[in-house]
Amino acid sequence: MEEETQPKVEVPCYFLCPISLQMMRDPVTLPSGITYDRDGIERWLLTAGTCPLTKQPVPADCEPTPNHTLRRLIQSWSALHAAAGVERVPTPKPPIDRARVAELVSRIAATSRTTAPQELLAALRELRDVVAESERNRKLVAAVPAAVDVLATVFVASAATKAESVAVCDEALEIISSLQLSEQCLARVIFETNEALVDALVSVLQRSNTASRAHAALILQNVTAAMSPSRLVSLPEQVFGEVVQLIRDEVSKAATKAALHVLVGTTSWGRNRVKAVDAGAVPVLVDILLDAPQRRACELALGALDRLCGCAEGRAALLAHGAGVATVGWKAFRVSDVATDKAVRVLRSVARHAATPAVVQEMAHTGVVGTLCAVALSEYCAERTRERARETLRRHARAWRTSPCLHHHLQAMYPC
Incomplete structure (x- = not known):
């Protein structure tokens, strides 16, 4: 005898969230009067400041109002139809509010000025749990006045003190790294800490804790992006040494990308190119290209090499690497238009400023000249990239045009 199946229960339309079209578990109402599921509308408001249905603007500090009556109706209905397979809807946990976050921040500030590290650690862990819960909470913490400043002060102080403060340092670091902070906010923190923030990040990068090093790398990326040129030129050499070591250690993909962003963003200023070259950045960047990552x-990596090859030390380091020039040439056309442009810029710099007879011959033997010809003739490359390739080819036409390493059909189309 066939087993009797339960009839499918149709969910009342007014129980459905207009965004997800699923039954609401925590219905909340906007000032527009429309009710949505909390999770769906909070995700929506992170990127759009309007009510999805009415398109009315919603203030950034708006807290949707819980619709308790509708939630109880949904709970009663789901309990009534539990036998038909409808999942029961539990009473949602009340979301944390701005006052609670402000109280936590005040506790952290107060205990940081006392000799009670355990109380400070407990408050930090409580705030860490809050930010780990949702994007809404992270946005709320970042918006509470003085929250970022207090966390940065605690982090800087704990990074510079004894080993027993390591746990405090790590907790503050994790919280800060999870927040989406504006450049204005970071610039203010940098100014208020008088650059001690960078020193604290360097001290964390020198430790063996991989999670903390990854968090420090992400913060350092954002901090250097928010720095003024006058501050960037005074970055200590240790920054570049630790950033290069972070790439070598392959702590994580996110940390490696953050370190690469730091190299690209800082090496246009002052002697930072030379500092990065002295730290061993060039061979590390070439090795990244050889490993064929994302x-x-x-x-x-090519963007950073383009920056570093803007100085004689960087070009010398690239030529000293046995596969440096060949690897850069090989990556052109094989990754993306951006990578092709950066690779051509590096090769043009070498051909313009470091083209000894041996280097010119190497570029022909390793296929770099053929790659430049292909770029110059390609309809898929940007015109400025093609012009850089043509300029480089014309510079050494006498040596390359008739090279036996160049395919005959490329010799016939060699730019004049």
Whole structure:
């Protein structure tokens, strides 16, 4: 005898969230009067400041109002139809509010000024759990006045003190790294800590804790991006040494990308190119290209090489690497348009400023000249990239045009 199946229960339309079209578990109402499931509308408001249905603007500090009556109806209905397979809807946990976050921040500030590290650690862990819960909470913490400043002060102080403060340092670091902070906010923190923030991040990068090093790398990326040129030129050499070591250690893909962003963003200023070259950045970047990682990592590595080859020390380091020039040439056309442009820029710099007879011959033997010809003739490359390739080819036409390493059909189309 066939088993009797339960009839499918149709969910009342007014129980459905207009965004997900699923039954609401925590219905909340906007000032527009429309009710949504909390999770769906909070995700929506992170990127759009309007009510999805009415398109009315919603203030950034708006807290949707819980619709308790509708939630109880949904709970009663789901309990009534539990035998038909409808999942019961539990009473949702009340979301944390701004006042609670402000109280936690005040506790952290107060205990940081006392000799009670355990109380400080407990408050930090409580705040860490809050930010780990949702994007809404992270946004709320970042918006509470003085929250970021207090966390940065605690982090800087604990990073510079004894080993027993390591746990405090790590907790503050993890919280800060999880927040989406504006450049204005970071610039203010940098100013208020008088650059001690960078020193604290360097001290964390020198430790063996991989999770903390990864968090420090992400913060360092954002901090250097928010720095003014006058501050970037005074970055200590240790920054570049630790960033290069972070890439060598392959702590994580996110940490490697953050370190590459730091190299790209800081090496246009002052002697930072030379500092990075002295730290061993060039061979590390070439090795990244040889390992054929993700597209974005290749683009960033080539972007950093383009910066470093803007100085004689960088070009010398690239030529000293046995596969340096060949690897850069090989990546053109094989990754992306951005990577091709950066690779051509590096090769043009070498051909313009470091082209000894041996280097010119190496570029022909390793296929770099053929790659430049292909770029110059390609309809898929940007015109400025093609012009850089043509300029490089014209510079050494006498040596390359008739080279036996160049395919005959490329010799016939060699740019004049």
